[in-house]
Amino acid sequence: MSTRPSRSFLLFYFYLLASLTRCIFAGEAAWNGHTPPGASKPKTFSPYYVAPGAKGYSSSSPFLQYKGDWQTIYSPNFNHQAVQSTCQKHASVSFSFNGTGVEWFGNCDERHGTASVYIDKNLAAVINTNCDATSPIPSQRQFSTFSLRPGFHRLVIENSGDGCIDLNDIVVTRVGQSSRPPLRHQSQRRSSASDWTLEVDGSTGVNAMQLAVISETHAIIIDKVEHNPLTINHHPAWAGLFELQSRQVTPLEMQSNSFCAGGSFISNGTLINVGGNPVVVDHTSAADFGDLDGLQAIRIIEPCDNDHCTTRISEFHDSVRMASPRWYNTVIRIDDGSAMIIGGSKKGGWINNATVNNPTYEYYPPKDIHGSNGMPIRSPFLEETLNSNLFPIAFSLPDGRVFLAANNDAMIYDWKTDTEERLPPIPNGVRVTYPMTGTGLLLPLSSKNNYAPEILLCGGSTLDDKQPDFKISSQDPASSQCSRIVLTPEGIRAGWEVDHMPDARLMPDAVLLPTGQIVIVNGAGSGISGYGNVKDQVGVSNAANPVLTPTLYDLSADLGNRFDSQGMPSSSIPRLYHSVATLTPDGSIMIAGSNPNLDRSEIEYGTEYRVEWLSPPYMHGARPxxxxxxxxxxxxxxxxxxxxxxxxxxxxxxxxxxxxxxxxxxxxxxxxxxxxxxxxxxxxxxxxxxxxxxxxxxxxxxxxxxxxxxxxxxxxxxxGDGKSPEVNQKAIDNVLKSTQPDQYEKSKETKNDNSE
CATH class of the missing domain: 2.60.40.10 (Immunoglobulins)
Incomplete structure (x- = not known):
């Protein structure tokens, strides 16, 4: 490595130091002027992050080998107070490592140029480190890959010569003895047209905590505020637009913390994303990420066309918000095309209790019904189903009423008359809502039986939801029970019909296929939802023993013969807390997520960005x-x-x-x-x-x-006609007059207690 700087490099060096000084004190954006907890001096924020289970290497590490004219630039604003920089064409740096992923962090500004990145002598990417900034923005993630096979690899970064490139840090992802297939990987041999297949293909870039297909070509993925590898505007993104054919993801900007929000489409095709979490001041503070309190947020995502899907997420906290804070709420579209917002907690935590419970309904747009004038309407059911009643399972029924399941109970709610019809309890003491999380579906509706609604609830736990966390173990068995009830007078009198899955599952996902069959994927064989709470944690996951093989449920088969896992390909990826699955328009099932961690992690049951595609046999042959x-x-x-x-x-x-x-x-x-x-x-x-x-x-x-x-x-x-649901301006005005944005956390930020 040369130690004698060229004249052009010296000019760039002094420009860099002067610009960095301006950048630190200009206060251009919240995340460029972050003040760490316990400190009084501002510090530049960057996406640089070493996740638990990963390892960081500074630019001065002896494991980095430089070739050509590289210079050391010192500044207190850099990680480790130094960066290696070159403006010489073909100058390169190489790094050998043992792991499954690697990240390169460096500066960007208008004077930086492109670099070629090689992994194991193969061109992995051409990276443009130029950004629209007169002042250098330090420690940006320039390149990352997380899908390498376990073992030794070699990274080479070479300057293309159309500008300068910097190296501040290298981070290596290490996953112990776990085997991670690459981003494109067939999980079984090439199959015939009669086989199911499972393929790993693509990365979500942000953890897929929330997922919705918004067009024939795109899905939206929403996460909580954390150090995701996907970045936007020089800070980590926590939402992305996923292209279903190319399997590429584009970061989306979001204002407020969407941690554990709910969501629904409304009658005009708009998707709303509702609620979330406050700013977590001791971990991902607003100074870091620029996020706002999300507890009362209503985020608006306009309809997406297939060829012009430039989705953005809009927030108007002063004029569009909920009347009450909600974390872990459920949102459904009801028969007038509006959204019904159900339950949740008034603040972040783990298991619900009477001090934080929000046992109410409200609507978007707000309604003036039952004397509410837009304000929340009390739910006795959600008061009585504590403690395990977050993310209640809900479906709008053909008669306009709403089915609700929470904890071990169920009911039908008539939102037009504000009356409850209690249903028989879920059999055998099985609880089906967070944190004893099961899943539920409204089964297919048909005129052949006059659209009689039938509900299926699968998985969950029989754990006592009143016992303290130190008495709960990640090894406590989940439930294999599936309960089914027809919501007609005769069906309710007959009660729940009980069946059992081949495997017990906590946190399963049940997906309807166009054939009328159901596929159940994801989940754990033991434990409880969340992280950092119970004994015998795996990493920090409250659940363990991931269930890796999907099962198929045949609605029309006789009781005891409805489940079949034979011929189903098994995954190698645990999908535990914060996992999702959905049918996509081409008929395949998209499976993503898993992050039982406070922030991105590479320890056991770490943050998962790989996407799997489960393809039924019809995907492999001729189709109408x-x-x-x-x-x-x-x-x-x-x-x-x-x-x-x-x-x-x-x-x-x-x-x-x-x-x-x-x-x-x-x-x-x-x-x-x-x-x-x-x-x-x-x-x-x-x-x-x-x-x-x-x-x-x-x-x-x-x-x-x-x-x-x-x-x-x-x-x-x-x-329908595609029009917006009815707007009651009186109710809207009353909500805005009676509440303030984030009123429950207006003057304070929540300290994170490392729990869900």
Whole structure:
């Protein structure tokens, strides 16, 4: 490495020092002027972060080998107070390491240029370290990969010569003895058309705590505030737009902390993301990330078109907010197209209790019903189901009422009359809501039985929700129980029908397929949801013994013969707390997430960014096709579509599906309706829309045709007129007059207690 600086490099060096001084005291953005807890002096914030289980190396490490003209620049503003920089073409640095991932951190500004990055002699990326800043922004993540096979690797960074590049730090991801397949990996041998397959392909960039498909081509992923590898505006992102075909992710900017928020589409196709967590001052403070208190937040995501999906997340805290703070709330779309916001906690914590419980409903847009004038409406059910009643399982029913399950209990709520009908308790003492997390589905609706609603609840725990955390173990067994009830007078009198999955599961995800079958994935065989609370933690996970093999549930089979795991490919990726799964429009199942940690971690059960794709057998053969369709379907109206079928004489069905908003094993709004076929004429299919807004609440959905059990790809449509739900300005004004933004945490920030 040369020790004699060139004249051009000296000019750049003095420019860098002067610019850094301006950057520190300019106060351009909150995360450029962060003050660590217990300190009084501002410090520059950067995305640089060494996760537990990873290892950092400074630019002066003897393990780094420099070639060409590199210079050491000293500044108290750098990590380790020094950075290596070069402006020489083809100057390079190499680094050998043992791990499954590596990150390169360096400065960026308008004078920096591009670099070629090689892993094991293969070109991994060409990185542009130039950014639109006259002042250097230090320690930005320039390159990262987290999908290398365990073992030794060699990283080489070479300057392309169109500017300067810097090296501040290298971070190596280490996962002990765990085996991590690469981002593109087939989990089983090449299969025939009759096989299920599981493939690892793509990275979410932010942990997939919340997931919703927003178009035929895109999904949105939302996380909590933490040190994700995906960055935006020089700080870690906690939301991303995921392209389903290319499997690429684009970071999205978000204002407030969305930790454990709920979400739902409304009748005009807008997605709302509701609630969250306060700023956590001793870990991810506002000075670090620039985040705001999210407890009362309503984040608005406008509808996304397939070819022009430039989704942004809008927040207007002074004019659009909830009337009360909510963490771990559930949100569903009801029959008037508005969103019903259910329960939650008034502040972050782990298990709910009477001091923080928010046993109320409110609506978006706010309603003036039952004398509420937009303010929350009390729920006796949510008062009586403590302690394990966060993220209640809820579905809007065909008669306009709402099914609710919380803890070990269930009911039907009539939101128009504010009355509750209690249902039989869930059998055998099984609790199904956080932290004894199970999952639930509204089973497919059909005119053949007059759209009689039926509910399926699977997994959870029989643990006592009143006992202290030190008496709970990560090894306490989960429940294998699935309970099923028909919500008609006769069905309610008959009570719950009990079945059992092949494996006990806590935190499972149940996904409806267009065929009417259900796939259950993810989860743990023991423990309880959350992290950092119970004894015998694995890493800091409260749960253990991940269940790695999906199971298929056949609705039409006889009791005792409905589950089948034979032929299902097993995963090598534990999917525990903060995991998700959803059907995608092409018919495959997207599986992502898992992060039972306070922040990004590489210890056992660390933060997971890899995406898996579970493909049913129909994905591997010929399929029918919807070639042309209308953008809107009216209630009870005859509509049509053009199709290409595989046979002229086939069993044909048409299904309308809401793919839902998924978080914490809650699949809000997940829905499937068999539509009535009127007739076919050539390649034209005539069918009736849902009979009313109870059977399918107005809003977006996906249409599939199913020929002899083989579904087409889904096409996005709008059910109803696509208009916004009714707006009651009086109720809105009262909410704004009666509350303040983040009123419950207005003058204080929450200190993190390392728990959920």
């Amino acid at each position: 096709e919807i070639s042309k369709n209308k953008a809107k379907i009216g209630f009870g109206e005859t509509s049509s579509l053009e199709m290409n079928l595989l046979s002229s004489s086939s069993d044909l069905k048409i299904v309308l599906m809401d793919l839902g908003f998924v978080t914490h094993a809650v699949h809000s709004n997940s829905r499937m309706v068999y539509l009535n076929i009127k007739r076919t004429s050539g390649n034209t299919l005539y069918f009736e829309g849902p009979p009313n807004s109870g059977v399918y609440p107005p809003g977006p959905g996906f249409l599939f045709i199913v020929e002899d059990g083989v579904p087409s790809k889904g096409v996005k449509i709008m059910v």
